[in-house]
Each structure stands twice: as structure tokens, then as C-alpha cells.
Amino acid sequence: MxxxxxxxxxxxxxxxxxxxxxxxxxxxxxxxxxxxxxxxxxxxxxxxxxxxxxxxxxxxxxxxxxxxxxxxxxxxxxxxxxxxxxxxxxxxxxxxxxxxxxxxxxxxxxxxxxxxxxxxxxxxxxxxxxxxxxxxxxxxxxxxxxxxxxxxxxxxxxxxxxxxxxxxxxxxxxxxxxxxxxxxxxxxxxxxxxxxxxxxxxxxxxxxxxxxxxxxxxxxxxxxxxxxxxxxxxxxxxxxxxxxxxxxxxxxxxxxxxxxxxxxxxxxxxxxxxxxxxxxxxxxxxxxxxxxxxxxxxxxxxxxxxxxxxxxxxxxxxxxxxxxxxxxxxxxxxxxxxxxxxxxxxxxxxxxxxxxxxxxxxGRWLKEHAAEKLNVRDQLINPGHAQILILGMGRIGTGAYDELRQRYGKISLGIEVREEAAHIHKAHGRNVISGDATDPDFWERILDTGKVKLVLLAMPHHQGNQIALEQLHLRNYQGQIAAIAEYPDQLDTLLEHGVDAAFNIYSEAGSGFARHVCEQLSPSFEKP
The missing domain is CATH 1.20.1530.20 (Na+/H+ antiporter like fold)
Known part of the structure; x- marks a missing residue:
């Protein structure tokens, strides 16, 4: 049976x-x-x-x-x-x-x-x-x-x-x-x-x-x-x-x-x-x-x-x-x-x-509330002078944020869907706001993205990154886009849909580890 x-x-x-x-x-x-x-x-x-x-x-x-x-x-x-x-x-x-x-x-x-x-x-x-x-x-x-x-x-x-x-x-x-x-x-x-x-x-x-x-x-x-x-x-x-x-x-x-x-x-x-x-x-x-x-x-x-x-x-x-x-x-x-x-x-x-x-x-015929009367979770977002948007501030997004800040200074803005996690990032000195990057209205709530030159799609779920990518294309974003994925077929899908660079999180973790070892230990080897 x-x-x-x-x-x-x-x-x-x-x-x-x-x-x-x-x-x-x-x-x-x-x-x-x-x-x-x-x-x-x-x-x-x-x-x-x-x-x-x-x-x-x-x-x-x-x-x-x-x-x-x-x-x-x-x-x-x-x-x-x-x-x-x-x-x-x-x-x-x-x-x-x-x-x-x-x-x-x-x-x-x-x-x-x-x-x-x-x-x-x-x-x-x-x-x-x-x-x-x-x-x-x-x-x-x-x-x-x-x-x-x-x-x-x-x-x-x-x-x-x-x-x-x-x-x-x-x-x-x-x-x-x-x-x-x-x-x-x-x-x-x-x-x-x-x-x-x-x-x-x-x-x-x-x-x-x-x-x-x-x-x-x-x-x-x-x-x-x-x-x-x-x-x-x-x-x-x-x-x-x-x-x-x-x-x-x-x-x-x-x-x-x-x-x-x-x-x-x-x-x-x-x-x-x-x-x-x-x-x-x-x-x-x-x-x-x-x-x-x-x-x-x-x-x-x-x-x-x-x-x-x-x-x-x-x-x-x-x-x-x-x-x-x-x-x-x-x-x-x-x-x-x-x-x-x-x-x-x-x-x-x-x-x-x-x-x-x-x-x-x-959404075209359902009446929306006035912007100033919206619930605090749904109010307008000001990205300031950010030139890099990092969508998803988990371990990978956080690592990317810290690396980019070390290389280029404070030009990044992290977007984290969990409000409490966003507050923790702020307490650690990161420029992070709470928002849902898969939300079509999220992009309308951002007052100005004209200064943004690079977007990193670092959300843990492939579908979430795909939805965010679609929203960027719908709003005619002209800057560069990079994304992460777990599987090779997901990499292919992202590249086919217009991502400039896609990275497998597992293979990149290995190469990142090797680079980190070389930078920290500076080992010397004999050529074979």
C-alpha cells in the first residue's frame, strides 16, 4: 500500500x-x-x-x-x-x-x-x-x-x-x-x-x-x-x-x-x-x-x-x-x-x-491612500546619494556591502525585507533600509534612482531575484546588474533575462576563500 x-x-x-x-x-x-x-x-x-x-x-x-x-x-x-x-x-x-x-x-x-x-x-x-x-x-x-x-x-x-x-x-x-x-x-x-x-x-x-x-x-x-x-x-x-x-x-x-x-x-x-x-x-x-x-x-x-x-x-x-x-x-x-x-x-x-x-x-481601479497617510511600513523611500543598491542583506549581501564599502567608500544602500534585520544593520553602521524588492510599488516608492549605477540581486530565493530583475527592466533601469544563484540553470536564466553578471554562490565561495588565503597568508610556492 x-x-x-x-x-x-x-x-x-x-x-x-x-x-x-x-x-x-x-x-x-x-x-x-x-x-x-x-x-x-x-x-x-x-x-x-x-x-x-x-x-x-x-x-x-x-x-x-x-x-x-x-x-x-x-x-x-x-x-x-x-x-x-x-x-x-x-x-x-x-x-x-x-x-x-x-x-x-x-x-x-x-x-x-x-x-x-x-x-x-x-x-x-x-x-x-x-x-x-x-x-x-x-x-x-x-x-x-x-x-x-x-x-x-x-x-x-x-x-x-x-x-x-x-x-x-x-x-x-x-x-x-x-x-x-x-x-x-x-x-x-x-x-x-x-x-x-x-x-x-x-x-x-x-x-x-x-x-x-x-x-x-x-x-x-x-x-x-x-x-x-x-x-x-x-x-x-x-x-x-x-x-x-x-x-x-x-x-x-x-x-x-x-x-x-x-x-x-x-x-x-x-x-x-x-x-x-x-x-x-x-x-x-x-x-x-x-x-x-x-x-x-x-x-x-x-x-x-x-x-x-x-x-x-x-x-x-x-x-x-x-x-x-x-x-x-x-x-x-x-x-x-x-x-x-x-x-x-x-x-x-x-x-x-x-x-x-x-x-x-x-491596482489601476482600486483606490490608493495618500502617501502621507500610509502605514509606516509602506511609506516613501529616499535612497540619498547611493550609487550601488544591494537587494537582500543576508550573509552574502552583507559581505558584498562590507567589501564594496572598503573599496569605494559609503556609496551603497542595502535593502532588507525584514524590518528588525534592517535595524540591526543600521546599528552596525551600514546604510540599510527595510523594503520588499519584489514589490512593484517598492520601486515607485523610491524617490530617485538616477544616481544608481550598479544593482546586486543577493536575495536567497531565485524567484525573488527574478521578480526584482523584471521590475528593474520595467522601469527602464540603464545601469549594471549582478545576481547570485544556487544552480547552473538559474545562472543561465538570469543571463538570458539581461543580467550583466551572474555568480554561483558555491563556486564563488571557493574562489573567494582562495583569494582570502592568498591575501592574508601571502604563501610562496615553487613552480612545477
Whole structure:
């Protein structure tokens, strides 16, 4: 059976990839196909799926700044949307109940409101996967979307705890000691090095210290993984730890999407009700846009955040599953909810892929806020007298900045998508500002780039560098462009699209090391 499941997942994922769809769409369809062929989920798939979600939330925590959650656009935006969308969905469902539509006609008002609450959630797994594939997890709109999703996860945990009537154990107070143990956690992270022990450290803290401890005291295990990740987020190796767990997490999440398709047998009644839910989905997207736009974000930020959240959620399924067990929701409704979640993923995947194109079309008629009233994250940028722009101030961008400053003086400006990282660079005396170089409006927000003679594309994701390159060409930039890439085919693509120089980060690291040795040691050798 395992061979069939793996084969079906690979083939379906590969076909989806070749159709310019995220592989997760293929995994979902593979699950539905296998279910129709008589297969069903099993304990192994469910366990691996749960591990994938736990590791996902842990890695989200590693990248999450607590200040982000405490910003009013996150906690207030998530709360306002959750309340309004629950009310809106409930009102629509009540109208359908009055009309006698399917299983809805037999539901009470309380059950209708509960279903509306389940439909108000958006998928953390889908949004993070989509943002990671585009290399925009740290973009302004990406951090807003993730912050809202984390708040929704907290709402779901509160509901699940209250609904079961089971309070955490009295010894759950030990949870409050975790922040005081952070120095010890940091020391352990320093001591484990960079190899397999780093991966094992991540798994241990996500599954044992986080999920295991919270489950032991009667709280939601996934919340524990998220909180442990947040406690480690300030460590200098947090990014390295997240990357070390990436492939393992991705593999487990294949089982998550397979499991959704394998969980319930679709029925005609379920499909009909799921289609009704899908017709209501645009209400959620519009509401997200209106709420975010009210916080004075640019149209692009509000729109792309809304598109990332334009789906139904696996947490909605968890809420629905609990309601089914408690006798508050019929099996038909739960099946319809599962189908709607799956269809929303399939629909949202290509929409998110085309998010930038959709903005360029719709941005012409969506009203923008006045420049002086924009949210502080979206205000105009003054590059000053910079002659070099470095897009991406990670390790490579930072190294390039320091080398160029040593050679030519203070003529460079670094662009870093993470606001906190930009502040750290400023504290070290570098001329760095926070901005998203993949954002078409970013280039319009720069007051004057006439003095810029060289642009370095040093972002970690190839797609992000490609998008920035396209924006430079669209604005008729006449200076020189250099870029980095991980693979030879990416180098070829960059050169074909007009980059003046492209460098493989691995081969250049080797030659840079050799140059550094020669400069520092000045070795003398005999000619062969």
C-alpha cells in the first residue's frame, strides 16, 4: 500500500508542477483519487501529517517576531475579521437554512454560528507553503498574513479548550517558566553545532519540549511547538535551524495533503454543499482586503495578504471534527467542509501564483491612500546619494556591502525585507533600509534612482531575484546588474533575462576563500 501511495503522490505532484501548479494540488487530487479507488488513510499517514504540521508551526515560530503579533494591524485585524466573517457566514447560512437547503435546514442557530466560525479560518499550511515557494515569507504582506494566521490558531485553541470543557492540568503553570529557560535553550543551540545534531535539536524541541509538554499539561500540542519556536527566534542560529528542518517538514506535509483527500468519501450532497461554501469564499477575501486596507496599507499589501488567506482551513476541519464528535454537526456537513477546504486549496494555488499579475490589473481601479497617510511600513523611500543598491542583506549581501564599502567608500544602500534585520544593520553602521524588492510599488516608492549605477540581486530565493530583475527592466533601469544563484540553470536564466553578471554562490565561495588565503597568508610556492 505504501508503494502505491508514494507513487501516486509523486506522479500527481509532478504533473501539477509541470502544469505550473504547486505540487500540493497534485497531492490533494492524489488523495481523492486513491479514496475513490478504495484506499483510506491509516495511522502512519495521520502520524506523519501531524508531525508535518507540528514542524511547520515550530519553523513559523522561529521566524516570528513577537512585536509583529502585538501590532494593532495583526491582533486587531485578526479579531475584527474573525468576528465579522463569522457573522457574515452565519447570516448567509441562516438564509439558506430558511430556504431549506440540504442539511442546513436541520441545523439550529447555534450550530449555524459554529459552522460560520469554522469557515472563518484560513489555512496556515497552505499560506506558508505558498509564500515559501515565492520566497516572500518575510515580505510585508507575508508577515501580515502569517501574523493573522497565528492569531487565528490561538482563537482555535481557545475554542477547542472551551468546547471540550477540559481545563489544562493544574501543573500547566510550568509553561510560564519556559521564557525564563530561554538562556539555557540558547546555550544548547550553541553547543549542538551545525550537523545532524542541529536537526535533532529542532525535532526534540518541536515534538518533545514544545508539543509533548503542552499535551502533557492538557493543552494543544501544536501551540506548544509554535511557542517554543518563538522562544528560539531571537537566536543567531534560528534561520539555520529552520533551513535544516525544511526538507523534513516538506516531506511530512505531503502526508498532510494526502490525508485530507483520503479522509472522507465525497458524496453528491457533500459536493453540492461544498460548492455553496465556495460561492461564499469571495466574501472572506473581500473582508480581508477591507480590514487590512483600513489600517492604511497600500493596495498591493492588502490585496496580496488577502490572496494568501483566500482559502478555507485545516483548523476549520479540526473545529468541525470536534463539533461532529460532540453531536453538534452532522457527518454530511463535515464531509462538505473537507471538500470545500480541498477545493479552496486547488482554486487558491494558481490565484496566488498570479498574485502580482492580478495586482497590476486591479491596482489601476482600486483606490490608493495618500502617501502621507500610509502605514509606516509602506511609506516613501529616499535612497540619498547611493550609487550601488544591494537587494537582500543576508550573509552574502552583507559581505558584498562590507567589501564594496572598503573599496569605494559609503556609496551603497542595502535593502532588507525584514524590518528588525534592517535595524540591526543600521546599528552596525551600514546604510540599510527595510523594503520588499519584489514589490512593484517598492520601486515607485523610491524617490530617485538616477544616481544608481550598479544593482546586486543577493536575495536567497531565485524567484525573488527574478521578480526584482523584471521590475528593474520595467522601469527602464540603464545601469549594471549582478545576481547570485544556487544552480547552473538559474545562472543561465538570469543571463538570458539581461543580467550583466551572474555568480554561483558555491563556486564563488571557493574562489573567494582562495583569494582570502592568498591575501592574508601571502604563501610562496615553487613552480612545477
Amino acid at each position: 505504501e508503494i502505491i501511495l508514494i507513487s501516486a503522490a509523486f506522479i500527481a505532484g509532478f504533473v501539477a508542477l509541470k502544469c505550473n501548479l504547486p505540487p500540493l494540488v497534485g497531492f490533494l487530487l492524489a488523495g481523492f483519487g486513491l479514496k475513490a479507488a478504495g484506499f483510506s488513510s491509516n495511522d502512519t499517514i495521520i502520524t506523519l501529517a501531524d508531525l508535518g504540521v507540528t514542524l511547520l508551526l515550530f519553523t513559523i515560530g522561529l521566524k516570528l517576531d513577537l512585536k509583529t503579533l502585538l501590532s494593532k494591524e495583526i491582533w486587531a485585524g485578526a479579531t475584527i475579521h474573525n468576528v465579522l466573517s463569522t457573522a457574515l457566514f452565519s447570516a448567509a447560512l441562516l438564509c439558506l437554512k430558511i430556504l431549506g437547503v440540504g442539511s442546513l435546514s436541520a441545523m439550529s442557530v447555534d450550530q449555524i454560528v459554529l459552522l460560520g466560525f469554522a469557515l472563518s479560518f484560513s489555512s496556515t499550511v497552505f499560506a506558508v507553503k505558498s509564500l515559501q515557494e515565492k520566497g516572500e515569507l518575510n515580505a510585508t504582506y507575508g508577515t501580515i498574513a502569517i501574523g493573522i494566521l497565528v492569531m487565528q490558531d490561538i482563537f482555535a485553541v481557545i475554542f477547542l479548550t472551551a468546547s471540550t470543557g477540559k481545563l489544562p492540568e493544574w501543573y500547566a503553570v510550568v509553561i510560564f517558566a519556559l521564557p525564563f529557560m530561554r538562556p539555557l535553550f540558547y546555550k544548547l543551540l550553541d553547543w549542538v553545532g551545525h550537523g545532524e545534531m542541529l536537526v535533532l535539536f529542532g525535532i526534540f524541541f518541536a515534538l518533545v519540549v514544545g508539543a509533548g509538554l503542552f499535551e502533557l499539561v492538557g493543552m494543544k500540542a501544536d501551540l506548544g511547538a509554535l511557542i517554543l519556536g518563538m522562544l528560539l527566534a531571537g537566536h543567531k542560529k534560528a534561520s539555520e535551524l529552520s533551513k535544516s528542518l525544511f526538507n523534513l517538514k516538506e516531506l511530512f506535509l505531503v502526508c498532510f495533503f494526502l490525508n485530507i483527500g483520503l479522509s472522507e468519501q465525497p458524496t453528491l450532497a457533500g459536493f453540492a454543499l461544498a460548492l455553496i461554501f465556495m460561492l461564499m469564499l469571495p466574501l472572506k477575501g473581500i473582508l480581508y482586503f477591507l480590514v487590512l486596507n483600513s489600517f492604511k496599507f497600500r493596495v498591493r499589501t492588502s490585496l496580496l495578504s488577502s490572496l494568501s488567506l483566500f482559502n478555507y482551513s485545516e483548523f476549520g476541519l479540526i473545529v468541525g471534527g470536534l463539533a461532529f464528535k460532540m453531536g453538534w454537526m452532522s457527518g454530511d456537513i463535515l464531509v462538505a467542509l473537507a471538500i470545500a477546504v480541498s477545493i479552496s486549496f486547488i482554486l487558491a494555488a494558481p490565484i496566488n501564483r498570479q498574485g502580482h499579475a492580478l495586482y497590476q490589473r486591479s
